[in-house]
Every structure is written in structure tokens, then in C-alpha cells.
Amino acid sequence: MKRFIYELTESWKIAAAQMRANKTRSMLTALGVIIGIVAVTLMGTAITGIQIGFDQSMAVLGDDVLYVDQQPWIRRDDWWNFRSRKKIQTEYAETLNRMIGANEKSNLLLAVPAASWFRTVKNGENVVNNVYILGTTSDFTAISTVDCAKGRFFNELESRGGTDVVVIGYDIADALFPSDDPINKSVLINGHPFKVIGVNTRQGTFLGLFSWDSMVAIPLTSFKRYFTAKSESEIRVKVKDKTKLAEAKDELIGYMRRVRALPPEKANDFAINEQQAFKSTLDPVKNSIAVAGLFITGLSLFVGAIGIMNITFVSVKERTKEIGTRKALGARRRTILLQFLIESTALCLVGGLIGLLIAYVVCMGTRAAFPSFPIQFSVGLVVTSMIVSVMTGLVSGFAPAWSASRLDPVTALRYE
Amino acid sequence: MLNTDTMRPRGPIVIDIENITKHYVMGEETVHALRGVTLQIHRNEYLAIMGPSGSGKSTLMNMLGCLDTPSSGRYEFNGKDVSSMDDDELAAIRNREIGFVFQTFNLLPRSTSLRNVELPLIYAGVDPETREERAAQTLRDVGLGERLHHKPNELSGGQRQRVAIARALVNNPSIILADEPTGNLDSKTGEEIMALLENLYQAGHTIILVTHEADIARHARRTVHLRDGLIESDATSAATELQTLAFT
Numbered sequence: 294m295k296r297f298i299y300e301l302t303e304s305w306k307i308a309a310a311q312m313r314a315n316k317t318r319s320m321l322t323a324l325g326v327i328i329g330i331v332a333v334t335l336m337g338t339a340i341t342g343i344q345i346g347f348d349q350s351m352a353v354l355g356d357d358v359l360y361v362d363q364q365p366w367i368r369r370d371d372w373w374n375f376r377s378r379k380k381i382q383t384e385y386a387e388t389l390n391r392m393i394g395a396n397e398k399s400n401l402l403l404a405v406p407a408a409s410w411f412r413t414v415k416n417g418e419n420v421v422n423n424v425y426i427l428g429t430t431s432d433f434t435a436i437s438t439v440d441c442a443k444g445r446f447f448n449e450l451e452s453r454g455g456t457d458v459v460v461i462g463y464d465i466a467d468a469l470f471p472s473d474d475p476i477n478k479s480v481l482i483n484g485h486p487f488k489v490i491g492v493n494t495r496q497g498t499f500l501g502l503f504s505w506d507s508m509v510a511i512p513l514t515s516f517k518r519y520f521t522a523k524s525e526s527e528i529r530v531k532v533k534d535k536t537k538l539a540e541a542k543d544e545l546i547g548y549m550r551r552v553r554a555l556p557p558e559k560a561n562d563f564a565i566n567e568q569q570a571f572k573s574t575l576d577p578v579k580n581s582i583a584v585a586g587l588f589i590t591g592l593s594l595f596v597g598a599i600g601i602m603n604i605t606f607v608s609v610k611e612r613t614k615e616i617g618t619r620k621a622l623g624a625r626r627r628t629i630l631l632q633f634l635i636e637s638t639a640l641c642l643v644g645g646l647i648g649l650l651i652a653y654v655v656c657m658g659t660r661a662a663f664p665s666f667p668i669q670f671s672v673g674l675v676v677t678s679m680i681v682s683v684m685t686g687l688v689s690g691f692a693p694a695w696s697a698s699r700l701d702p703v704t705a706l707r708y709e
Numbered sequence: 710m711l712n713t714d715t716m717r718p719r720g721p722i723v724i725d726i727e728n729i730t731k732h733y734v735m736g737e738e739t740v741h742a743l744r745g746v747t748l749q750i751h752r753n754e755y756l757a758i759m760g761p762s763g764s765g766k767s768t769l770m771n772m773l774g775c776l777d778t779p780s781s782g783r784y785e786f787n788g789k790d791v792s793s794m795d796d797d798e799l800a801a802i803r804n805r806e807i808g809f810v811f812q813t814f815n816l817l818p819r820s821t822s823l824r825n826v827e828l829p830l831i832y833a834g835v836d837p838e839t840r841e842e843r844a845a846q847t848l849r850d851v852g853l854g855e856r857l858h859h860k861p862n863e864l865s866g867g868q869r870q871r872v873a874i875a876r877a878l879v880n881n882p883s884i885i886l887a888d889e890p891t892g893n894l895d896s897k898t899g900e901e902i903m904a905l906l907e908n909l910y911q912a913g914h915t916i917i918l919v920t921h922e923a924d925i926a927r928h929a930r931r932t933v934h935l936r937d938g939l940i941e942s943d944a945t946s947a948a949t950e951l952q953t954l955a956f957t
Binding site: 295296299300303310314614615617618619620621622623624625626627628701702703706 | 771774776777796797800801803804805809811815817819820828829831832833834835836837876880
């Protein structure tokens, strides 16, 4: 064991000396690994970024909330079949809450109405078009996953009375009030003045998926007063225990059928949506992007590995006589194998470290230039790419190191 | 010059070779490098192996140095049968029992004298402090106390060979196997190296010299001549005989 440690230390010293002695060659060879590691690492950050982006967007939906809509989010049938369905009325929420209250063992907690419409929001010269206007009640705070960064959400009194107050998303606040505090200022939504009482915490956007950052929320009563007919409504229902989502869903379907007064022979004319359904549709897409991306970038690392293998073969050839001498002095096969494995691994490690550094700089640059682009440089990634580098070194160095360890000492000593 | 039969050994047998052969297959042809060599070498002998090229001299040296195993025959090193050992076992024998001195020195070019001499100790698993201490001491013993941190290209030929001899000595081996140790040196430096070897012999080391130069072989007390893979003659010089007699 002790001898193994001495041999290991010795091998690292030799590897360092070799690199110093052949600087240009080592750098050129390491370049292959550098490019490979940069590619793989950047791909890795992009994949984690996409993952986080998805998760952030999904988090808005909440994993313990069921959505009662006219149509399912993921349509498998003809759109027209759903289009002709009756609309979901915001009033259902009250009925549903009564039903939930009547059932002691209900798996549901609370139903909250949500009406939405896209309108223009203005503050003087600053205008944001097509803003998602959400009309809801003060109950919304119970099901929402987003808090206010400044100010507060509207209370029950404002909610019922239809006070013209608004809670705005981070990006909206940024666009309308670039320099001052929006709280207690007035904004025009579709020409009607609303007082800003809260700004939501920044949530980040990704691929244009739902984000709180570009929404505003107003009391449902006010919403109905100004935006009518065509608005879309849904009921959001929070469940008590998210592990019993299926039971909760069945219960909700029962209630909705009663609300809609559907006879037993008729099919549901509404849809119960949930985050999971959305996720399960997006996950395969996301995963195939990850696999394809890593495979393609992995190829560049593979090319780098071939370079390492090649240079290690050259090194073995050049140093045949040295190998013979070492063997004559008592180096065993394992010692020689280890020496060349460590040389190739050291090259890959240096390449990996430089690659990682470059990837880090690129990541930071990207983040500075495009703050909304989800990019994640994690400790896990550093560890993974170091492991990948070491593995690359070991794998690519193995064949040449093996051939070196098998050299016949007599032949090796005679080699000129 | 006296006959082998009259030689009286001074120490226990280190190398005991009985009827070893070695043949190589080179394409269609089989080359018989050794055709049946029997040889015994005792502790603290100074032996020269001579012979023209193609006589099997190098093959015998590789055999003695445990770099190669015989095709047939028996080879015992300090009582251990080495003819059937595998690569790693042979490596261990070479490491502990044999000190090699090469014609071309075979030093690691980018390592200092000290590091070169430390090498066999690394393979023997000696800890770093003892290693450095022993390597430095051995270098001083061969007169290179001032050159510990020089690299081979900063040393003269003679100094390089001294480093190589220190490297051969450092693990305190049973034999020193010197293959044409003066082959790359001018005659004056060569004589210095031979004087060093003589000192080592006087200090109790066993030295096997492989050479084709009679001048060099003359330093040895016993000379084995090879021809066509067989021992042609094995003679002990009078000087040795006298010395041996004086001891008994």
C-alpha cells in the first residue's frame, strides 16, 4: 500500500515534468479536451437551465391546485368539440366552496375563481400591451405560489367591494415605473385607473411560458365591471393533500357535474387540469433535447479523448527505453500502467479545468448579457465535468498504458 | 591462469545456472542464442563475461539480470528458482537483488542525480526521507556529493556513469551487472570507472562485467568466454587465486 502511494506520487511528478517538458504538445492535446469539456459543460448548464425554467413556470401552476376549465390544456380531440361547451362561470367557485364545506371528509380545500383577459396597461408615457389581466378574489393568496415583493395582495373587503386596486408583476412594474416605487401610484388598465397596492416577487420567464412577471391581478368584481363577455374564466381548486390528487380530482368532477346539472349518461363538459399533465407532456421533449444535446457535445469530447490516446501512444513510443530502464530497476507492470494512465489523466484534468473555467466565464457573460436566460452553473456540474475529465483520461490512456506495461524489458532497453 | 576446477569459492552461491538454453523464433528461423550454459557465481566474485557479438553474451546477461527467462534449464538466484517467475516477480528480484549499469547510462534525462538514484527505492517502497538520505549517501560514496541536484545533461560522461553506479548500488543488491560500462567513455574516464568497480569489489560486492574488450575484462578475477551459445572457457586469474588462498 505504501509502495503504491509512493509510486502514485512519483507518477504525478513524472506527469507534471512531462507536461513541462512538452508544453506545446501538451497544450494542443489538452485543447481537444478543453473544447470537449466546454461544449459538454455549456450543454449541461443549458439543460439545467431549461429544467429550472420549466420548473419555475410549472411552479406558478402549483402542484396542489386543480384547474377547472372549459378545455383540457393538452388537447387530444378536435378543438371544436370543446369550443361548443358551455363556459365556466366564476360563480361556480361559491357553489363549489359550499359543496366542499358540506363534505367533512373532502379532499378539497378551497375554490377560487379566476377570470382573465389581455389588455393594455399604462402609466403616462409607459405602455405595456397585451397584459394578462387576472380577475380573482382575495382567496387567491391561499392558492398562489407567488408572494408580493412590495406592498400586498388585495384583501377581502377590496375584493368584495370591487375597489380599483391592482397587484402587478415584476416586469410590468419595471416597464411602467422604471425609476420610482409603483406602490400607491395609479395605472390605467384599458383606460380605467387602478391603484397599485403590490408588486410580485420576480419569478423569471422561460420560453414565453406562464410567468407572474408579466401579469396583473385585480379584484374579480372590478374585472367584471370593466371587462365582460369574452373573458375566459376558470376555477382553481386547492387540494388538502397533494398525495391524494386523484381522489380530489374525482371528487371535484362529481361536484362539477352537479354544478353543470349533467345527467348520468352525459359526458363531462368541462376539464380538470393539473400541473402534472402538463409536465408529463413536456418532460419527454425536454429529455430528448437533453439526450441529443449531450450526445452531440459528447462527440467533441470523444475527439479530444482520441487526441489524448494518440499522444500517449507517442509518449510510450518515445520513452520505450525509459520504460525498459524503469523495468530493469524494478518497476512492475502495474507501476508502468499507472504512470501512463496518470499522464493521460493529468492532461485531461488540466484540459478539464481550463475548459471549466472557460465555460464559467461564458456562463457569467451570458447571464450578464441576457438576465432572463436560465443558465445554471452548479457545484454538481463542476464535479461532474471533473469526473468526466478523469474518466476520459483513464479510458483514452488505457490502451497505450497497457501496451507500455506489457513491453518486454529486453526489447525496451535495446530500443533506440 | 588456472582452470575452473581448481577455483575455490569464497562465499555462498548467488547465481546457480544449470544447462540453460534460450531460443528466439525470428520469422521462419529459430535462433539458438544459448545452447546449454552451466555457471555458478559466488558472493563477492568479480566476473567478466566475454565473447564476440552473436556469442550469446547479451542473452546470458539478460538471463542473469532476470530481464528474461530461459527456454529451458534451471536458474536459481539466492536459492530461489527464477526460471518460472512471472514479470512482476522478476521485477521484484531485479529491484532488490540486481544493480544494473548500462553502456548508455540510461539515466532519466529530466531528473536530478538524486532523483535518478532514488528510483529503485521508490519501486522498493522506501519512504521519502530514507530514500533521499540513502540516495544522497550513495552518491557521496561514488564521489558525487557535489552533484546531487544536477541533471544528466549537466554532468560529464564519467559522472553520469557514477550516477548510474550509485543507482545500481542504492538498494544494496546481491550482484552488480555492468554491461559495457566503459563503452561510451574515453579510456581515462573508463579507467576511473573501473577503479570504482574495483573498490566496490574490494568492499565486498559481487560484480558481473559484460564486455568484449579484453582490457576491461582484465580487471575481473574470473573470465567466462562464450562462443556460439556455449561457454568456451571459464578461467580464474592467479591474483584471485592468491587472494583466495590467503583468506583460507
